[in-house]
Amino acid sequence: MPTLPRRTRPVADVDGTSGVVRVDRRTKNLTKRLQPGDIAVIDHVDVDRVAAEALVACRPAAVVNAAASISGRYPNLGPEIIVSAGIPLLDSVGSGVLQRAREGAVMHIDGNVLYEGDSPVAVGTLLDKEHLDAAMEEARAGLSEQIEAFATNTLEYIKEERDLLLDGVGVPDVRTDLEGRQVLIVVRGYHYREDLVTLRSYIKEYRPVLIGVDGGADALLEEGYKPDMIIGDMDSVSDAALRCGAEIVVHAYRDGRAPGMERLEQLGVPGIAFPATGTSEDIAMLLADDKGASLIVAVGTHATLVEFLDKGRAGMASTFLTRLRVGGKLVDAKGVSRLYRSRVSTTSLLLLCAAALLTIAVTVRLSPMGRAYYHVFGGQWDSFVFWLQGLFT
Numbered sequence: 001m002p003t004l005p006r007r008t009r010p011v012a013d014v015d016g017t018s019g020v021v022r023v024d025r026r027t028k029n030l031t032k033r034l035q036p037g038d039i040a041v042i043d044h045v046d047v048d049r050v051a052a053e054a055l056v057a058c059r060p061a062a063v064v065n066a067a068a069s070i071s072g073r074y075p076n077l078g079p080e081i082i083v084s085a086g087i088p089l090l091d092s093v094g095s096g097v098l099q100r101a102r103e104g105a106v107m108h109i110d111g112n113v114l115y116e117g118d119s120p121v122a123v124g125t126l127l128d129k130e131h132l133d134a135a136m137e138e139a140r141a142g143l144s145e146q147i148e149a150f151a152t153n154t155l156e157y158i159k160e161e162r163d164l165l166l167d168g169v170g171v172p173d174v175r176t177d178l179e180g181r182q183v184l185i186v187v188r189g190y191h192y193r194e195d196l197v198t199l200r201s202y203i204k205e206y207r208p209v210l211i212g213v214d215g216g217a218d219a220l221l222e223e224g225y226k227p228d229m230i231i232g233d234m235d236s237v238s239d240a241a242l243r244c245g246a247e248i249v250v251h252a253y254r255d256g257r258a259p260g261m262e263r264l265e266q267l268g269v270p271g272i273a274f275p276a277t278g279t280s281e282d283i284a285m286l287l288a289d290d291k292g293a294s295l296i297v298a299v300g301t302h303a304t305l306v307e308f309l310d311k312g313r314a315g316m317a318s319t320f321l322t323r324l325r326v327g328g329k330l331v332d333a334k335g336v337s338r339l340y341r342s343r344v345s346t347t348s349l350l351l352l353c354a355a356a357l358l359t360i361a362v363t364v365r366l367s368p369m370g371r372a373y374y375h376v377f378g379g380q381w382d383s384f385v386f387w388l389q390g391l392f393t
Helices: 049-058 078-084 129-141 143-160 162-167 192-198 200-206 216-222 259-267 280-290 305-311 314-329 346-366 368-390
Strands: 017-023 039-042 062-065 089-091 106-110 113-116 119-123 125-127 182-187 209-213 229-232 247-252 272-275 295-299 330-332
Touching: 049 078, 078 089, 078 129, 125 129, 143 162, 143 314, 162 314, 182 192, 182 216, 182 280, 192 200, 192 216, 192 295, 209 216, 209 280, 229 280, 247 259, 247 280, 280 295, 280 314, 295 314, 314 330
Parallel strands: 017 039, 039 062, 062 089, 182 209, 182 295, 209 229, 229 247, 247 272, 295 330
Antiparallel strands: 017 106, 089 125, 106 113, 113 119
16 A cells, blocks of 8 residues: 555645545445445445445545446446546545544545545545546456456356256245236336336336335335335345335345345244345346246346446346346336436426416407306406405495
């Protein structure tokens, strides 16, 4: 780690960013307790889009990353989202910051250094647009290697999960009836909020089976829906969601180990294990398909190659194959909100209403029947005014 510089000016004389420090190796755990104005200290190689949007939503004063926010493996989208939101991103400060940055301590960023009082805690690179553009250009040059690795992982997944993909071997029995019904699978991923709002009419009319994948269950609850089923490894779903009465399917390792079961036992909530190699969103789709769902609507899932790479996991190859497996009945809701976003402004609607009222008034005034009604209502109004005046005289 570079030598940490001593502060040469008092804290009060330094123009920078200060806040209460929140530290966690896992970004998604940190965002659960990160408050506006805090300094987030993370250890996240290649910050992906979902993690960046979760951080930005918490409105921290700054983000300090022990690892490289852009390692160069591929052009990940997260750092640009953070910097574009006006949040300072102090990058590559070293893993030692996780021990030196005390949870709850008030710290200060001055330039490219994180201080506690006058004592330097970590030094790194303060990313700006120029740094990001250069790093992204280098990352695009190495994208072909990531595509080759993705293809290799895809072949390995076919060998490991051939029976599950082709014949549904290993899919557990569930009590939720999916036969012939439409299923809505919600992952807390890209544009899930916008798409859930757009799908309100669909949900109300068709009443699909609602499946939340880990944090997707909380996303459904936030929008006022009760999930019928929760599927995942149980590491990013709230206790309230697990206790909501939904059927729970725990994503287990291929050898049968299911750490998520321990959490369910502590809560006293029953669950079913589903051993599989892929991701939780994969097994949600495979289960819905195997149990006879007529249509699968996916919200917040991964659909493009860049999104697969942005997730930063070799296992994302399984999602590609799963989509091929259930493709005939899969509808991706991603971007629906942008496609159907209204382009009519409030002012235009008010002008339209005013024009309609004016048209009605003119029609009533000029037509013979309208004039008759006009005189009748006019007489009634005069009588009402006369009666009202009598109450005060």
